[in-house]
Amino acid sequence: MLTSTDLIRVVLVDDHKILLDSLVSRFQRNPDIEVVGSATNADDGLALILETEPDVVILDVELPGSASFDIAEEISSRLKNTKMIFLTGYLTDIFIELALRANAKGYLLKGEPIESLIHAIKKASRGEYCFSQSVQERLVFDQDKNRYSIQSKSMLTSLTSRQIEVLRHLANGMSVKEVARSMFLSEKSIDSHKYRIMNKLGIHDRVELARYSIREGLTLP
Template sequence: MLTSTDLIRVVFVDDHMILVDSIVSRFQRDPDIEVVGSATNASDGLELILETEPDVVILDVELPGRGSFDIAEEISSRLKNTKMIFLTGYLSDIFIELALRVNAKGYLLKGEPIESLIHAIKKASRGEYCFSQSVQERLVFDHKKDRYSIQSKSMLTSLTSRQIEVLRHLARGMSVKEVARSMHLSEKSIDSHKYRIMHKLGIHDRVELARFSIREGLTLP
């Protein structure tokens, strides 16, 4: 058991309140973990994380607002000692790759037992990696670079984290104006991202863009 000054301080960001409440309640019974806050959207989550500077952050892949990978980049650059774990229902190569891009220490599926998440938090706090078995099977470890990478590559690899977020919104049928409002960006910025996305993917039709996103596991059918 850790002392009060050595407790692993955790922030949980997920838009499913029932899940948040149940997991936070379970965390409170663990003598080594202290939950310092939770949020249900990306912007509030980022503000809370920058304010509390936790040891470990648990992020859902899909968050309202700016998007989880967008804020994860900022967390990674501004809080060097904060470790990130993605907890999601998406088993998608591109999401796993994006998690690795922002130096996340874990990627767990929501079907895992709560004990697996607690174990992952303790590993991540020590700087160790933690993945669900089905995620681990998609990875290779580079001993020289001391890091994991995804085995397979897709056309989505050429997109930035922000472009992936924009693509997901567009693929759901949202207008440029709606995407801009959701991500707190200008319409001009979203239009620019939209052009670059379609150019990189060689897709110029919104319907095909949606189909491509479903095939790649970015959105649900």
């Protein structure tokens, strides 16, 4: 029988409450996993994770509040023993790339059966990588560096995780003021990000920017 110190301590962060509650309920029936908390937005999730220092964190790509990849980078830098798995509906190269940049151990799609997620949690807790098959097919493994990377690079890889988040908001038709309010940043900061994004991508029209984002899978048409 496992003791409390043997259990894999897990925190879940997802803004879909029904999914979150279902996962918590299912994990509570698993003898190897202890759910130490859950949150429905990035900021509460980060506070909870820093307080509880879990073994594994399950993060959605899209969360209210701070960008998921921003808090993932903070978790990676502050909690060296905490492993992260992204659970999302987005099969998008740049999101996989950002997850790997943040030292995530897994990237799973929400269409996977619950058993796959439980298996991934156990692998991640041991420091092993875990990906959905369709994600794995987009990756190459560097044995020297002992890490995965995306096979095909796009211009989006030149953007920071915060710039990706700004781009997604702009592509969804939000104004600079609305993006600033959503991301808790100043309008001047968003304007600066917007200028850098357009320069890096060589796109200087909002409509074309939206089309490019849809083609790259950053946002839905």
